[in-house]
Amino acid sequence: MTASPRLPRPNPGDSAADRTHLPMRPLWGCGTCRAEWPCPAARAALLIEYRENLVALRVYLSALMTEADAQLSQVNRASDLYRRFLAWV
Numbered sequence: 313m314t315a316s317p318r319l320p321r322p323n324p325g326d327s328a329a330d331r332t333h334l335p336m337r338p339l340w341g342c343g344t345c346r347a348e349w350p351c352p353a354a355r356a357a358l359l360i361e362y363r364e365n366l367v368a369l370r371v372y373l374s375a376l377m378t379e380a381d382a383q384l385s386q387v388n389r390a391s392d393l394y395r396r397f398l399a400w401v
């Protein structure tokens with residue numbers, strides 16, 4: 313079981329940004345904005361949280377990508393998971 317990330321608030325004055333953008337399993341959509349997770353807000357928050365250690369972020373996202381691959385393959389949802397989870401870091 314993977315713990316959900318605790319995301320910082322990228323822009324505290326923006327009410328939409330105050331909500332955490334966490335993945336909804338097993339379809340891996342964002343629970344807040346409904347985009348594919350990691351959505352732009354989640355990516356921004358992860359980059360802030362891991363700004364001192366992008367290697368750790370890539371390891372964390374690799375683990376989540378593996379989990380997403382297993383779950384999405386069960387529901388026949390093809391997706392370029394490398395692009396989605398790792399290419400932007």
Ligand SMILES: [Zn+2]
Nearest residue numbers: 333342345351
């Ligand atoms: Zn989102």
